[in-house]
Amino acid sequence: PEKAVAAMARQAPANLEELNSLIRRSEPLVPGATQAVTGEGPEGAAIAFVGEQPGDREDREGRPFVGPAGQLLTAALAEAGIDRNGVYLTNAVKHFKFVQRGKRRIHQSPTAGEIKHYRWWLLTELGFVRPRLVVALGATAALALTGRAVPVLRERGPMAFDGWDGFVTVHPSHLLRLPEEAERRKAQADFVADLRRAAALAR
Ligand code: URA
Numbered sequence: 001p002e003k004a005v006a007a008m009a010r011q012a013p014a015n016l017e018e019l020n021s022l023i024r025r026s027e028p029l030v031p032g033a034t035q036a037v038t039g040e041g042p043e044g045a046a047i048a049f050v051g052e053q054p055g056d057r058e059d060r061e062g063r064p065f066v067g068p069a070g071q072l073l074t075a076a077l078a079e080a081g082i083d084r085n086g087v088y089l090t091n092a093v094k095h096f097k098f099v100q101r102g103k104r105r106i107h108q109s110p111t112a113g114e115i116k117h118y119r120w121w122l123l124t125e126l127g128f129v130r131p132r133l134v135v136a137l138g139a140t141a142a143l144a145l146t147g148r149a150v151p152v153l154r155e156r157g158p159m160a161f162d163g164w165d166g167f168v169t170v171h172p173s174h175l176l177r178l179p180e181e182a183e184r185r186k187a188q189a190d191f192v193a194d195l196r197r198a199a200a201l202a203r
Contacts, residue, residue, distance in 0.1 A: 016043055016128040019121065028095035029117050030108075034059045039090030039125055046202040048088040048131035049073075050122065052140040052171060056105050059096035064089045069173040073137070076172065076188065080195035088129050092144035093118045115144050126164065133202040134164040135195075138171025156194060158201060167201065169194040 013019035020038040028036070037054035040063060057067030065073050074084050092115055098105040110118075122144055126134060136142040136159075142150035145161040152168055159166045170191060178184040 013124065016125065019124055019128065023094050023121055026094075028097075029114055030095070030097045032098060033095035035062050036094045037062055037064050037091065037096070038094065039088055039129070040064050041088035041090075041129075042086065043088075043129050044131075045086060045088040045129060046132045047082070047135060047198060048090065048126060048129050048133075049135045049137055050141040050145065051089070051091045051137045052173075053091050053093035053110055054096045055107060056096065056098070059105075064091055068176060069171070072172040072175060072188075076192050076195055079192045080199060082195060082199050088131060090122070090125060092122055092141045094121065110140060112143065115140060119144055123162075131202070132165065133167055133198060134161055135167045135169065135198050136161070137169060138174065140171075142168050157197070165201070167194070167198045169198070 011022055013022055023036045023038050026036060033054075037058050041048075051065065051069075054064060055067040055069065058064055058070070064070065077084050077087070093110045096105075097108045097110055097114070099108055100106075134145060136145050136150075139150060139152050142152055145164070145166060146159070147162065150159075150168055152170055156169050157167065159168050170187070172191070175184060175187050175191060178187055
């Protein structure tokens with residue numbers, strides 16, 4: 001990975017478009033993904049949201065946050081008064097990692113080494129987008145942005161990231177996994193409250 005990062009840095013993309021074309025031409029670190037999924041949204045957006053990695057649907061469509069977790073995020077953003085099209089959305093890892101079970105492709109969490117491999121891209125990407133606030137959705141993004149394991153439920157809220165004003169909250173897929181209706185509703189309300197707070201910080 002260190003060699004790969006040095007090789008990428010030598011390619012020195014001049015802008016986001018060049019960076020994204022480098023990312024799209026790269027081989028997935030773990031084989032299997034259909035395509036790399038790059039970030040989406042305007043350069044200069046006030047907030048950049050960083051997720052974990054594309055899921056099954058994102059891998060097929062080539063866009064971030066279009067599957068079930070993405071739809072939940074889009075709805076929560078709307079509830080918090082944030083226009084999805086006005087923010088920047090990306091992932092710490094740009095390729096879907098999964099195991100095949102029959103017809104289903106089951107998501108696998110990226111390892112710390114994989115997160116580190118993709119980190120140069122993420123930081124370079126943020127350097128082009130220049131948001132006022134970077135929001136880490138879940139532990140993978142928080143690890144990518146801080147270099148340490150962050151217990152997100154305990155430490156949710158504003159946090160200094162390497163070079164950025166940051167904010168940590170849960171990943172929307174966490175909300176999908178909660179089995180109990182009441183617990184899920186409470187967690188969704190907390191998530192929307194975090195998004196509102198982040199939006200206020202980015203103003
Ligand atoms: N989960 C993520 O972290 N990112 C996506 O793009 C979709 C689901």
